[in-house]
Each structure stands twice: as C-alpha cells, then as structure tokens.
Amino acid sequence: MGLALSGGVLASGMGSAASLVINSDHTDPAARESLAAVIEGFENTYPDIKVTWNRFATEGYKSSIRNFLAANPPDIVRWYAGNRMLPFVEAGLFADISDLWQQEEMSDAFPSMASSLTYQDKQWAVPYSYYPWGIYYRADIFEEQGITPPEDWQALLAASRQLKDNGITPFAIGSKALWPAAGWFDYINLRLNGYDFHMQLTRGEADYTDPRVKNVFDHWAELVKPGFYNQNHAALEWQDAVPLFAQGEAAMYLMGSFTVEVMKSAGLEEAQIGLMRFPTIDRDVADAVEAPTEMFATPANAPNPDSARKFLAYVARPDVQAEMNRIAGTLPANRHASVDDSPLTRQATALLSGVESVSQFYDRDVPPRMAKVGMQGFQEFMVRPDQQADILQRLDQMTRRLYR
Amino acid sequence: MFPRPISEYSRGYRALYQVVLPVSLIVWLLPLIGIAITSIRPAQDLATGNYFGLPSAIALGNYVEVFTTSAMGDYLWNSLRITLPSVAGAVAISCLTGYALSSYRFRGNLLLFFIFVAGNFVPFQILMVPVRDLTLQLGLYDTVTGLVLFHVAFQSGFCTLFMRNFIRALPHELVESARVEGVSEWRIFWYIILPLMRPAIAALSVLVFTFVWNDYFWALVLTQGAGSQPITAGLNALNGQWVSAWQLVSAGAIVAALPPVAMFFLMQKHFIAGLTMGATKG
Amino acid sequence: MNRASTFSKPGVSSIWRRNQRRLAPLLFLAPGVVMFAVYVVLPIFQSVWISFFHWDGMGPKDWAGLTNYTDLYDDPAFWTSLKNNLIWMALYLLAIPLGLAAAIFLNQNVTGIRIYKSLFFFPFVISQVVVGLIFSWFYAPGIGLLPEITEWLGLGQIAVLADERYVTYAVIVAGLWPQIAYCMIIYLTGLNNIAADQIEAARLDGARGLRMLRYVILPQLRPATFIALVVTVIGALRSFDLISIMTSGGPYGSSRVLSYYMYEQALSEYGYQMGYGAAIAVVLLVIMMLFISGFVWRMFGDEKEG
Numbered sequence: 001m002g003l004a005l006s007g008g009v010l011a012s013g014m015g016s017a018a019s020l021v022i023n024s025d026h027t028d029p030a031a032r033e034s035l036a037a038v039i040e041g042f043e044n045t046y047p048d049i050k051v052t053w054n055r056f057a058t059e060g061y062k063s064s065i066r067n068f069l070a071a072n073p074p075d076i077v078r079w080y081a082g083n084r085m086l087p088f089v090e091a092g093l094f095a096d097i098s099d100l101w102q103q104e105e106m107s108d109a110f111p112s113m114a115s116s117l118t119y120q121d122k123q124w125a126v127p128y129s130y131y132p133w134g135i136y137y138r139a140d141i142f143e144e145q146g147i148t149p150p151e152d153w154q155a156l157l158a159a160s161r162q163l164k165d166n167g168i169t170p171f172a173i174g175s176k177a178l179w180p181a182a183g184w185f186d187y188i189n190l191r192l193n194g195y196d197f198h199m200q201l202t203r204g205e206a207d208y209t210d211p212r213v214k215n216v217f218d219h220w221a222e223l224v225k226p227g228f229y230n231q232n233h234a235a236l237e238w239q240d241a242v243p244l245f246a247q248g249e250a251a252m253y254l255m256g257s258f259t260v261e262v263m264k265s266a267g268l269e270e271a272q273i274g275l276m277r278f279p280t281i282d283r284d285v286a287d288a289v290e291a292p293t294e295m296f297a298t299p300a301n302a303p304n305p306d307s308a309r310k311f312l313a314y315v316a317r318p319d320v321q322a323e324m325n326r327i328a329g330t331l332p333a334n335r336h337a338s339v340d341d342s343p344l345t346r347q348a349t350a351l352l353s354g355v356e357s358v359s360q361f362y363d364r365d366v367p368p369r370m371a372k373v374g375m376q377g378f379q380e381f382m383v384r385p386d387q388q389a390d391i392l393q394r395l396d397q398m399t400r401r402l403y404r
Numbered sequence: 405m406f407p408r409p410i411s412e413y414s415r416g417y418r419a420l421y422q423v424v425l426p427v428s429l430i431v432w433l434l435p436l437i438g439i440a441i442t443s444i445r446p447a448q449d450l451a452t453g454n455y456f457g458l459p460s461a462i463a464l465g466n467y468v469e470v471f472t473t474s475a476m477g478d479y480l481w482n483s484l485r486i487t488l489p490s491v492a493g494a495v496a497i498s499c500l501t502g503y504a505l506s507s508y509r510f511r512g513n514l515l516l517f518f519i520f521v522a523g524n525f526v527p528f529q530i531l532m533v534p535v536r537d538l539t540l541q542l543g544l545y546d547t548v549t550g551l552v553l554f555h556v557a558f559q560s561g562f563c564t565l566f567m568r569n570f571i572r573a574l575p576h577e578l579v580e581s582a583r584v585e586g587v588s589e590w591r592i593f594w595y596i597i598l599p600l601m602r603p604a605i606a607a608l609s610v611l612v613f614t615f616v617w618n619d620y621f622w623a624l625v626l627t628q629g630a631g632s633q634p635i636t637a638g639l640n641a642l643n644g645q646w647v648s649a650w651q652l653v654s655a656g657a658i659v660a661a662l663p664p665v666a667m668f669f670l671m672q673k674h675f676i677a678g679l680t681m682g683a684t685k686g
Numbered sequence: 687m688n689r690a691s692t693f694s695k696p697g698v699s700s701i702w703r704r705n706q707r708r709l710a711p712l713l714f715l716a717p718g719v720v721m722f723a724v725y726v727v728l729p730i731f732q733s734v735w736i737s738f739f740h741w742d743g744m745g746p747k748d749w750a751g752l753t754n755y756t757d758l759y760d761d762p763a764f765w766t767s768l769k770n771n772l773i774w775m776a777l778y779l780l781a782i783p784l785g786l787a788a789a790i791f792l793n794q795n796v797t798g799i800r801i802y803k804s805l806f807f808f809p810f811v812i813s814q815v816v817v818g819l820i821f822s823w824f825y826a827p828g829i830g831l832l833p834e835i836t837e838w839l840g841l842g843q844i845a846v847l848a849d850e851r852y853v854t855y856a857v858i859v860a861g862l863w864p865q866i867a868y869c870m871i872i873y874l875t876g877l878n879n880i881a882a883d884q885i886e887a888a889r890l891d892g893a894r895g896l897r898m899l900r901y902v903i904l905p906q907l908r909p910a911t912f913i914a915l916v917v918t919v920i921g922a923l924r925s926f927d928l929i930s931i932m933t934s935g936g937p938y939g940s941s942r943v944l945s946y947y948m949y950e951q952a953l954s955e956y957g958y959q960m961g962y963g964a965a966i967a968v969v970l971l972v973i974m975m976l977f978i979s980g981f982v983w984r985m986f987g988d989e990k991e992g
Contacts, residue, residue: 027645054629057644062955064628070744071545091744176936232827234937235848239647372956380938394762401757406877406885406903410794429805435824438831455829501718508711518982523726525920525978529948529967533736533960534729557725560718589710618813620927636815640931643819650823657819661812668811672804680875
C-alpha cells in the first residue's frame, strides 16, 4: 500500500490546480455511493485536483462511450474487460498504462485479471471490482418447502417442479435488456461443455450449429418449456423482476452480486437471501465461474493525463478497493483488499474458491456485433423454444459473416 | 356547413351529442389522464399496488424529486438553448429564401424550390452518419451549437416552402411600383415585404418551436450528456435510470410536455394556421 | 437595413445598381442554400458513398463494394424491418379516415367546442418521447391500464410490448394517437372552407349523410386529403422515436423498422457498422423517394396551373 501511494506522490506536480473528468454509469444508488466515496477520498489525498464526474444511465452509456472517446474524451472512463474493450484499444482510443502497472506492481495485486486487461502484451486498464454470478434463492421459501440448494441439474429440475406445483415461479428474470438471458446460456455451456469450449465458441472458433451447442439449448429447454421462468420477462428490465423475487412469487434469480443491494431495498432481509453455485451438469467438466471484471481506463487523448494516472494508482489501492466494494456490495479486484464479513459476501467469495477459469460474460467475451445477435437469439429462445433450430442457424450465419 | 348543425336536429340528438362529446374526450385522453394521475401518486401507492384507485395523497413531491435528484433542470434549460436560436435562425433564413424564390424569376428557381421541398422529406437516417461526422470535425459534437446548426439548416427546408407560398399570395403591385421608383431590393424586402410577413413569421415560429423542442433523434445522434442534451433525450436517459419508478417517469414526462403545450394554447391560432397551410388551396 | 449604404461607394454602387435585380436573389438565397447544401443535400451523397465501405466510424474505411447490400439481402432482421415498415404504412393510413371522422364529429357550433377541438388535438403537440412513455405505462404488465383491461375481460395479463405477435401493432396504435389528431385538424380547416352554397344546393337536391360526404364534401376536401396523405406517409416511414422509447426494437428485434435498424447498426451499443447502416438508409431513401417524387410531381403540376 505504501508502494502504491508513492507512485502517486512522485508523479504529483507542484503548483497550479489540476482537474480530472470521470465518465461513468454508476447510477444504482449503492454503486453511485461507492464511486462518490472514492472521489471524495481522492480529492482529500490530492486537494489540488478538482474532480468532475459525469454520470450516465447504464444502457445509454454503452453507446455514448464511443462518441465521447472520439469527440471529447474525459480523463477516466469505466468500462468492461475482455473482448468488449478491444475495439477501443485497437482504434487507439485507450492509453497504454503498462508502465503504471509495473510501477504500482499491479500484476501482483490483480493476478487473475491481468489477462483480460492485457492486449498485445500491454495493459490498458485497472480493475476495481468483480462480481461472480450465481443463483440467488429465497432461503426462507426453500426452508418452507423443504428444498436444499440443488447441486446438480436433476436436483434443480426437481426443485423447480416442486416450486411450480406449489404456485411459485422457480426463476425470476427480466430479459428486456437482453443480457440477463445470456447468463443462463453461459452457465449451461460452461457446465456442459466446459470453459475451453465456451471460449472457442465466443472467439468464433466453433459453430453454433455444433451438436454441443444444441445440447446446451436442449438442457435450457427443460427449464423454458415447463414455464419455470416468470411470464412476460421480455417486457421487464432486470430490476423489474426483483419485486417478484422479493414478494415470494419467484424463488430463484440468476444474477451478479450487484443485485443484492436492490433485493434488500425491495424489502428483503439478508437472511432471506441465499446464494448457490450454478448446479453441476456434467461431473467430468472442470468448475468455472462467470465473474465480470469492472475497470477504469484512461483515454489516449485525455486532457489531464497526469491526474488520470494519479487516479488510476489511487483506485488500485487495496484500502480504497475494500471500501468502495463494501459500499457497492461487490468484491474488490485487488487480492490484498479486505472483504467484509457478511454471509453473502462470504458465499460470493466461496463461488470463486478453487475455480480455475473465470469467464467475463457473453457480451464481453464475444465481439460486440455478435453480442447483440446472440443475446437476441437467447431472448427469443426463452419465449419461443420451438424456434431453436432457426435461431442457431441465424447465429451461425452471423459468426461466418464476422470472421470471413 | 357539414355536417348539419346539431341545433337543427331534434332535442334527443342534441342531448346525446352533449353527452358523447365529453365521454369521447375522456376516452381519447385516457392514457394521458392516467399518466397525469400517476405523476401525483405517492411512491407507496405503487409499492402497495394501488395503480388505478384514487391516489392516497397528492404527491407533488414527485415533481420536486424529479428536479432535485436528476438533471431535469439542465435538460429543460438545454432544450430552451437549442430551440430558441434554431427557430430564430430557420425563420430568418427562410424569410430570405422564401422571398427570393417567390418574387424573382431566374433560371433554376423552381428546381431550387423543389430541392428544398424534397430535402425536407428525406429520411433522417440518410443524413445521420455524415452530419455526425461533420459535427465531430467542427468540434461541435455534444454542444448546443452543433445541434442548433443542424436544426436551422434542416428546418429551413420546410420554412422556405412555407414562406415562399405565403409571399406568392401577397399582392405584388407595391413591389412593382417601388421598383419603378428605384427603391433598392433590400429596402423593398425590409420595408414592404417583411411587415406583411408577420403572421407567417408568427405561425412558423410556433410550429418550428414545437418541431425542434420535440426532436429526439438528432439529440440522440449529436449530443450525449446533461451538458447539452435536450429534455427529450434526457427523458430517455432518466427512464433508464428510474426503472419502474413510474411516478417519477410520469412527472418527468409531464414536465417535458408542458412547454410545447403552453406554446400551443397561447398561440393556437397561429399554430393551426401554420399546420394546415395548403389544406385549403388547390 | 444598412446593407444598401454598404454599397454607396460610386464604383461598386453603379455595378450594384445595374445588376441588383439579378444579384439580389443570389444574396437572399445564399445563407439558406449553403446551410441546406452542407447539412442536407451533400450528406445524402456521402451516405451513398459510405454504404460501399466497411467502416466502424473510428478506424479507416475498407472498400466493400456491394457486400453491405448483399449482406442486407441475406439478413433476416432487414426483412423483418422492411415488413414492419409496410405494416406501419398500411395502418398509419387509417389516421386519414379516422381523422376525418373526428373532424366531422367536432365540426359543430355548440358551446365550448373550441376547447374540445384543442383538447382532441393535444396528442399531436406533445413529443413522441412523451407519447412513447405514456403508452409504455399504458401497456406495462402489472402496472398499466391495458393488461388490467385484458385481465378483466378474462384474457389474462397480456404484455403486448413483449409479444412479437402484437408489439408492432401496439406501437403503431401509440403512433396513430397523435397522427389522427393531426389529420383531424387538417380536415377541420378543410371543412371550414367548403363553399356553403354548394352544400345548400346539394341539400336541396336531396343529398344527405354518406352520399353528401362522398359526392359533395370529399371532392372539395381533396387538398386537405393530399396534405394528410403526405404527412401520414412520411410520418409512417420516419417512425423512430416510439420504437426507441417503447421497445428498442424488441422483443428479439421483432418490432424494428428500417429507420431504427439503421440507427442500431450504426450507433447503438453493439453497433458501429457505419457502412452497413448507410446501406439500410439508402434502401429507406429509395422507398421514400417513390413517395416524395409522387408528391413533388403533383405539387409541380399545381405550380404550372397556378
């Protein structure tokens, strides 16, 4: 930590007031508060730097970022690791911060994440948190129904059947923004065909008409066809589906850990919320977890590069990450950062222990253009499972066009 | 008059008409009434499932919340900063072009006129990529100025059509006699034509105000943050932020709708005159 | 006002005076023509040019020849959008008879009718973004009025915006709301200007009701009908705001139209296919041109007569 700090101090120039512009989409109350705390701490550490923070709505931010990176870049942007950042790196819009990584010994702080932030042997961003995806369940309803958290696919089907028979929708989901459906595809594929195949598929090295992919959809259909998901999910945002879970109309929700804060503000006690690993489907497949990494990068044409580097060094610090992730209910990226001791955080950490492979998320692992078509296909499948063959063929056609 | 005045019908018909009139209006405006009521509904009504009953209290606090917890004030101010100069610019330019096309004979006059008319009908999408690039190159991306320049240019198409037809219907004897007297062309325009154009300027201003205020597409393409986005695009962003907080979405929608509605009621005669120009002549 | 005195120096002044009838229109036209050329006319040609490239809007452009167009031909999303465009246009035309009906209904002289006319016209004044939000609420399952009504009718809660069978129609209904108001006001003005003596003469001949409408009124309303047709067809092809606000083209792209698909491909979250987007825009322009040229042709005819 002392080392991390020294970098900032060395680079800090004397004299005139500097500024720093941050663009981000921290709009959920908890996320907003967490970054506000970071900024406050940063301003206290560097009183001569004045921070301007532009907040965007999340869905709009994803399309705005390309515009402002090209037109009027800020000093710091929040973005996603993996394939999702490559277009900006390739277009020369992100600054290479490999030297900052060296100087602040970030490879030591973020060993498992380095690869998703590295391109052509250079580092382009600083990770600040990550959130494993898992199945959140209503512990009280499970207990009432005498259900133990399912560990394999058959148990999951049985539990779902039982809940359904008792008038409770097994799974809540809101697929309007498309990505919530992708969590299901990713996990079934990871459990059925393993991490390596999942990566081959997302890199365009395998076909969507491959029998292994068809197998994924066949398994998924076992949940879709009996009506184990809530109705009208295509009309709902993911937040809209939380009340179903909170009011006990649905008992499980596959989501990232950022959802916990939203569930609590919908009226649930922490004791009512359980978190389980996505059940095993094939015992021979090595365990993998879906845990997207959140990061900050600095644009190549940032107006205040010195302030930007100070901020990146600051936000990499373990104490800073511990605090901001505690507020946001997510996990710090820095492995030296302490994690608060709530049961859910412990469960979230447990999802990751002993796991070799971490996938980012469908829309970060595939090229952007594929993401839209793919996730639309997933949403359509969840509404019309009979269209499976058509959908897979369409995805295949898009892969061929992308990689021709 | 068509249809026959209701006063010529029997009593029963007249009474029926007096009943059907308000009922049909309520049905017609039902969605709007619904959203207006939702906008003053306390949040706990929505949480407890009271969506359609009488609100348990009148929560004007929703409006306060809209202004205090979001950039709504900025968005409104941007809308004003975009709309007023756009109206002024487009109307001024089209007074000139409309006059030129209506009062001078020169080669290509009609062709030019039809380019203005046809350009006014093209799909926005065919302009999108180049206009965005141009704005980026001018350094005006995400600025009010960039959006104003586009609106002035695009609206001048419709405005030219409007002004040219209006001026053509004016009596031209005065212009001819002024020319005989050797009055300069600019003075003829300024002292003779322009005063006669006042009703057209008023009608056009109200109309263009509504068009520009309600623009959403170009705001989406040329601006992006609370620093320059008008209320339409801002409302879209806030809608993403206030997921299922319908009382806030509704209040925001009402706020965004108010200025053009006020404009309409204040300038109703001009508005309708502008909108229906051409509906009466062959 | 001071422009004239700018030219008061003898040499310039005499050139100006001799040629001012020819020069004046050029000066009057200059600002408008320059602006319109830069922002409207040139971009049309630039877009056509861009449609022959693969371009992400950031890096270099790669020549693509006709690939963008052949890709479009193979793209099911393109055909869905085109089909929806046709549905939009066909159903939007309903605004014309419905607007006429509303106008006839309101063309009376009872007390307060002016207020009624204004309030009926109301939906046209507010922005489509607001209309979209209003109808999103109206359609929202569990919250809105329509699912409540369908449930009361025993059909269960139908989420029309999440169902590919209904979604396009549901958005069109939202679009018809202001469009009917627009046509209504056009016809109200038209009805106001019908020659009263002709109506009286026809009445004396025994014409009334629908026959009167068909043979006397409608022919006189032709200019109004023409304007209503123009604004309705253009409005249908321009539809973008409502789709963007209400469905974002979903569920799974089933409510897209060409204008929205173009934006999505070129500028949205996963987009930035500038060349592909431009190709979609070109197709849309071609469709629009069919109508524009028809309209302009008819106006041209009027000009020559007038």
